[in-house]
Amino acid sequence: MEIKRAVFGSICGYDHRTKFKEPVLPCSSLRRHADAPIPRTTTPLGWTSRCAHVVTVVAVIMLIDACVSYPTIPVTGRLANAPISTTVDSELARHYLTRSPRHIAEGAVLAERTADIERRFGGRPVDWLTLKEISAETSPDFATLFFINHCLSDHTNERFQAGYSKEVQRVKLLIHHGGWARTVRPGLRGYKILFIPGFHYVSDTTSGADFSNQRLLMRELGLNVQLAATEEDGTIEENAEIIARIVRCESRCQSKLIVVSTSKGGPETALALGKMLRPGETTSVKAWLSVGGLIGGTLLADRVMTWPKSWIARIIFWFEKIDFRSMSGLTTGASRARMSARMNSIRLPPEILVVQYVAAPLSGDIADDVRDRYNYLRKYGPNDGLTLLADELVPHANTIVELGFDHFFRDPDINLKSLAIANLVADELNAGATLPKSSGSSCQRTREKDSPRSTWVGEQTATSLPKASH
Numbered sequence: 001m002e003i004k005r006a007v008f009g010s011i012c013g014y015d016h017r018t019k020f021k022e023p024v025l026p027c028s029s030l031r032r033h034a035d036a037p038i039p040r041t042t043t044p045l046g047w048t049s050r051c052a053h054v055v056t057v058v059a060v061i062m063l064i065d066a067c068v069s070y071p072t073i074p075v076t077g078r079l080a081n082a083p084i085s086t087t088v089d090s091e092l093a094r095h096y097l098t099r100s101p102r103h104i105a106e107g108a109v110l111a112e113r114t115a116d117i118e119r120r121f122g123g124r125p126v127d128w129l130t131l132k133e134i135s136a137e138t139s140p141d142f143a144t145l146f147f148i149n150h151c152l153s154d155h156t157n158e159r160f161q162a163g164y165s166k167e168v169q170r171v172k173l174l175i176h177h178g179g180w181a182r183t184v185r186p187g188l189r190g191y192k193i194l195f196i197p198g199f200h201y202v203s204d205t206t207s208g209a210d211f212s213n214q215r216l217l218m219r220e221l222g223l224n225v226q227l228a229a230t231e232e233d234g235t236i237e238e239n240a241e242i243i244a245r246i247v248r249c250e251s252r253c254q255s256k257l258i259v260v261s262t263s264k265g266g267p268e269t270a271l272a273l274g275k276m277l278r279p280g281e282t283t284s285v286k287a288w289l290s291v292g293g294l295i296g297g298t299l300l301a302d303r304v305m306t307w308p309k310s311w312i313a314r315i316i317f318w319f320e321k322i323d324f325r326s327m328s329g330l331t332t333g334a335s336r337a338r339m340s341a342r343m344n345s346i347r348l349p350p351e352i353l354v355v356q357y358v359a360a361p362l363s364g365d366i367a368d369d370v371r372d373r374y375n376y377l378r379k380y381g382p383n384d385g386l387t388l389l390a391d392e393l394v395p396h397a398n399t400i401v402e403l404g405f406d407h408f409f410r411d412p413d414i415n416l417k418s419l420a421i422a423n424l425v426a427d428e429l430n431a432g433a434t435l436p437k438s439s440g441s442s443c444q445r446t447r448e449k450d451s452p453r454s455t456w457v458g459e460q461t462a463t464s465l466p467k468a469s470h
Contacts, residue, residue, distance in 0.1 A: 068375050070089040072088075072089070072363070073088050073093075074087055075097055076098070079097065079149075079403060080403055081162060081164075084097065084404070088139075089139045091110065092110055092138050092142050093139055095110040095111070099111075126443050128388050131146070131381040131382055134381075135380075140378045143382040144361070144362055144382035148401050150443060152401070156398055157398055157443070160355065160428075161399075161400055164424055167424050168413070168417055171423075175416070180221070183221065183419060184419070187427055188223065189222065190256060191286065192250070193225045194228060194247075194250075194258070195210075195228065195261075196261035196262070197228065197232070198210075198265050199263060200232045200233060202232045208408065208409070211227065217418075228243055230242050233323040234326060235326050235329050236271060239268040240268045240269075240276055241276065243269055244272040244276040247272060250284040251280070251283045254284070255284045256286050257286060258287045258289065259285055259288045260289045261290055261291065262293070263293065264330065265293070266293020266294055266295050266392075267330075269288060270295065270346055270394065273352065274346035275345070275346045285349075285352050286352065287352060287429055288348075289425060290357070290392075290394055290397065291409070292357070292384065294335070294386070294387050294391070295339060295392055296332060296335050296336060296388070296393075297329075297330050297331050297333075297387070298331075298332070298386055300373060300376070301328075301332075313327070332391070348396065353425065354394055354398065355398045355425055355428075356393065357402065358393075358400070359405050360389060361374075361384055361403070361406045370385035370406045371385070384406050
């Protein structure tokens with residue numbers, strides 16, 4: 001089948017940017033709400049690649065202080081079961097990654113400083129404040145490595161990371177030998193995969209926010225997949241209502257869902273599952289995979305919403321025919337209030353297995369078109385070019401980190417890796433995996449002692465984020 005050869009070629013890295021037209025599926029009772037996004041007729045042809053980057057354009061125009069310089073020190077090593085070859089922004093970060101100092105005296109000093117930082121911060125939750133303090137004392141790259149090491153110090157996260165790496169290698173080997181059908185684990189075939197798209201997924205099909213390649217690949221492999229037809233520039237609350245309707249219907253049909261969200265779809269999914277739906281209405285959802293979720297919002301939205309910059313943003317949004325209302329829900333203040341246990345709370349059902357897939361790039365991994373945003377956010381701590389790493393964390397979630405890529409996961413193997421994660425999640429479900437029971441995510445827990453159990457989302461990080469400097 002020609003389309004199958006094209007898709008499989010793309011996941012092997014021949015041309016991962018190629019887009020493919022999906023086959024038309026029979027209508028169903030859910031087609032109003034899922035897998036049938038309504039085209040934006042108001043967006044002129046040829047503007048699609050610009051629309052999804054409007055927020056970027058607005059932010060970059062305003063990021064006067066984003067032009068910063070920092071060292072670019074070559075480094076090679078291995079972390080999170082993956083080889084690393086990039087640059088870092090400090091000798092301390094290089095030492096922290098390699099643990100092989102160039103000179104004995106210099107290495108002793110760096111080792112002593114690293115040990116001191118680990119002693120002082122190792123017992124604290126890895127939230128935005130901790131990472132900002134570490135970053136200010138050392139460098140953003142050191143704080144990123146601290147974040148990764150702390151996450152993987154949790155035995156459950158370490159197991160998920162190892163399982164992910166092993167499954168990626170298994171899928172790659174099967175593809176190399178032409179064993180396409182066997183790339184799907186038998187357990188995954190028992191689930192429907194519901195994709196929750198990101199911002200402007202209809203108008204800009206180049207961003208990957210619509211999961212088009214992943215959906216087509218999985219369909220060709222015989223999996224049951226759907227795309228939730230959220231409003232591409234709708235508010236968090238509006239899209240959460242759409243997601244809630246889909247989940248409610250699927251629960252009535254006794255379906256078994258693995259929900260996969262990305263970026264802006266993350267907080268929309270959290271709101272739907274953790275607040276809008278009653279416990280009996282979420283029985284269809286067996287797992288939620290959050291890919292680069294903007295759970296805690298983004299300081300870039302804070303920047304855009306600040307007067308008088310907000311008027312410039314509104315003009316640009318109006319010109320591009322994009323609804324500006326969605327921006328307010330992505331600010332850190334609104335996101336923290338929405339996720340806080342102290343303010344009307346989101347409470348995720350404990351029966352849902354939650355896994356978060358977090359890009360944790362070092363400074364040498366940032367793409368050129370993302371670097372301005374990354375540079376602006378550096379003063380707040382380690383980030384992926386769109387949000388702080390700590391703001392991607394879902395409390396009670398198991399964490400898988402991806403090295404070498406920023407928020408947009410421009411990895412030639414991303415479709416292959418998406419399948420590997422789906423296989424891993426299905427196997428965990430079928431094996432009766434249990435969730436971490438401490439308050440805060442397993443990355444946010446302290447190493448020395450877990451906090452008392454809490455099911456309230458955001459309780460560990462209820463304090464508001466710092467406001468963006470104006």
